[in-house]
Amino acid sequence: MTEPRPQHPTQDLTAAEQLAADQQAGALTQAPAAPAQDFDYLIVGAGFAGSVLAERLAASGQRVLIVDRRSHIGGNAYDCYDDAGVLIHPYGPHIFHTNSKDVFDYLSQFTEWRPYQHRVKANVDGQLVPMPINLDTVNQLYGLSLTSFELEDFFASVAEPVEQVRTSEDVVVSRVGRDLYQKFFRGYTRKQWGLDPSELDASVTARVPTRTNRDDRYFADVYQAMPLHGYTRMFQNMLSSPNIKLMLNTDYREIVDVIPWRHMIYTGPVDAFFDHCYGALPYRSLEFRHETHDAEYLLPVGTVNYPNDYAYTRVSEFKHITGQRHHQTSVVYEFPRAEGDPYYPVPRPENAELYKRYEALADARPDVTFVGRLATYRYYNMDQVVAQALATFRRLNSAAAGDPQGSEQAEQS
Ligand SMILES: Cc1cc2nc3c(=O)[nH]c(=O)nc-3n(C[C@H](O)[C@H](O)[C@H](O)COP(=O)(O)OP(=O)(O)OC[C@H]3O[C@@H](n4cnc5c(N)ncnc54)[C@H](O)[C@@H]3O)c2cc1C
Numbered sequence: 001m002t003e004p005r006p007q008h009p010t011q012d013l014t015a016a017e018q019l020a021a022d023q024q025a026g027a028l029t030q031a032p033a034a035p036a037q038d039f040d041y042l043i044v045g046a047g048f049a050g051s052v053l054a055e056r057l058a059a060s061g062q063r064v065l066i067v068d069r070r071s072h073i074g075g076n077a078y079d080c081y082d083d084a085g086v087l088i089h090p091y092g093p094h095i096f097h098t099n100s101k102d103v104f105d106y107l108s109q110f111t112e113w114r115p116y117q118h119r120v121k122a123n124v125d126g127q128l129v130p131m132p133i134n135l136d137t138v139n140q141l142y143g144l145s146l147t148s149f150e151l152e153d154f155f156a157s158v159a160e161p162v163e164q165v166r167t168s169e170d171v172v173v174s175r176v177g178r179d180l181y182q183k184f185f186r187g188y189t190r191k192q193w194g195l196d197p198s199e200l201d202a203s204v205t206a207r208v209p210t211r212t213n214r215d216d217r218y219f220a221d222v223y224q225a226m227p228l229h230g231y232t233r234m235f236q237n238m239l240s241s242p243n244i245k246l247m248l249n250t251d252y253r254e255i256v257d258v259i260p261w262r263h264m265i266y267t268g269p270v271d272a273f274f275d276h277c278y279g280a281l282p283y284r285s286l287e288f289r290h291e292t293h294d295a296e297y298l299l300p301v302g303t304v305n306y307p308n309d310y311a312y313t314r315v316s317e318f319k320h321i322t323g324q325r326h327h328q329t330s331v332v333y334e335f336p337r338a339e340g341d342p343y344y345p346v347p348r349p350e351n352a353e354l355y356k357r358y359e360a361l362a363d364a365r366p367d368v369t370f371v372g373r374l375a376t377y378r379y380y381n382m383d384q385v386v387a388q389a390l391a392t393f394r395r396l397n398s399a400a401a402g403d404p405q406g407s408e409q410a411e412q413s
Pocket of ligand 1: 044045046047048049050067068069070074075076077091092093094095096097250251252253267268269286343344371372373374380381382383385
C-alpha cells in the first residue's frame with residue numbers, strides 16, 4: 001500500500017475542498033480537533049464491483065470511503081419504484097443468473113431470492129417465437145413438425161461451412177445457416193452495436209445458444225433468481241457496515257486530493273481515469289423509454305426482441321421479472337446509441353489493442369486497483385463482476401499479509 005495522498009488546498013477550490021477547508025478552519029478555531037478521516041480505501045463507483053469490495057474490505061476491518069457520481073448506489077443494477085409504484089430497473093432489465101455457487105452464496109448473505117427464469121420471444125415475420133432459437137422456434141417459423149433429432153439434421157443442412165470462426169456472423173451462419181441468421185441476428189446486432197455482425201468479435205453472438213430441444217429459458221445457468229426485495233435493498237445491506245462511508249453525487253476527482261486514503265479501487269471507465277490520453281475507448285450506449293400502462297400485463301414474457309422492425313431492440317416488462325403484483329404495468333424500450341453513458345465495451349480487436357495500452361498504464365499504478373466492467377473493458381455480466389471483485393479482494397488481502405503466492409493464486413481464480 002502507498003502512503004496517503006498529499007493534500008494541496010490552493011485557489012480554485014471545489015465544493016468538497018471548500019467544505020474540508022472550512023471544517024479544518026472551524027476545528028482550529030472552535031471545536032476540539034476531530035480525528036482526521038483517514039481511509040484505508042477510496043472506492044470509486046458503488047456498482048457491483050465497488051460494493052462487493054467495500055463490503056469485503058469493511059468486514060476485514062478496513063475503513064472504506066465509497067463515492068459515486070450518481071445519486072444512488074447499485075450502478076447499472078440499481079432499481080427503484082416509479083411514479084405508479086412499479087419496481088423498475090432504470091438502466092434496463094437486469095436478470096441475475098450464474099453457475100458459480102461461490103457468487104450465489106456470497107450474495108445470499110445480503111438478500112433472499114425469488115426464483116425466476118427469464119423468457120424472451122422474438123418478433124419475426126409477424127410471429128412471436130422463442131429466443132434463443134429452439135425446436136419450437138423453427139417449427140413455428142417454417143410450419144414444420146420436426147423432432148429434436150430432425151432439427152439437428154435441419155441445422156446441418158442449412159449451416160454454411162466456415163473455415164475459421166472469427167466474427168459474430170461466422171458463429172451463427174456456421175451453426176444455423178443464413179436465413180435464421182438474417183431473421184434473428186443480423187438486424188438486431190446492427191441496431192445494438194451499430195456494426196454488422198461480420199465486424200464484431202465472435203464472442204457477441206456466441207453468448208446466445210441454439211437449442212434442439214424445447215427449452216425456452218433465456219439462460220441455462222444453475223442459479224437463476226432475482227433479489228426478493230430488489231437490487232437496491234441488497235446493495236444497502238452490503239454497504240451497511242459502520243466501516244463504510246458513502247458519498248453520492250460526487251465525482252471522485254472532487255475529493256481525491258482532499259480526503260486522505262491509502263489505496264484506490266477504481267470501477268469507472270479506464271480511459272476516463274487516464275484523461276483519454278490514447279483516445280476514447282468505444283462504448284455502446286442506450287436510451288431508455290419507460291412507460292406505464294393501465295393493464296395488468298402487456299407482454300407474454302419478460303422481454304420481446306425486435307430484430308428487424310422499429311428503432312428499438314427490445315421491450316421488457318418488469319412485473320414478469322420482479323414478480324410484483326400491481327394493477328398497472330411498466331415497460332422499458334431500449335434504443336441503442338453511439339453517445340451517452342458508457343454501457344457496453346465494443347468487442348473488436350482494435351479496441352482490445354487500445355485497451356491493452358490503458359491496461360499498461362493501469363498496471364503502472366500500484367496505488368490503484370482497476371475492477372469491473374468499465375475499468376477492465378470487459379463485457380461482463382453481474383455475476384462475473386462479483387467473481388472478479390471477490391478474487392481482487394483475496395489478492396489485496398494476500399498482498400497486505402505479505403503473501404505474493406496467495407496473491408498470484410487469487411489473480412488466477
Ligand atoms: C442495459 C443493460 C442490461 C444488463 N443486463 C444484465 C443482465 O440481465 N444480467 C447481468 O448479469 N448483467 C447485465 N448487465 C451488466 C451489468 O450491468 C454489469 O455487469 C454490472 O452492472 C457491472 O458492475 P460494475 O460495478 O462493474 O459497473 P457499474 O454498475 O457501471 O458501476 C460503476 C459505477 O461507477 C460510477 N463512476 C464512474 N465514474 C465515476 C467517477 N469519476 N466518480 C464517481 N463514480 C464514478 C458510475 O456512476 C457507476 O455507478 C446489463 C448491463 C446493461 C447496460
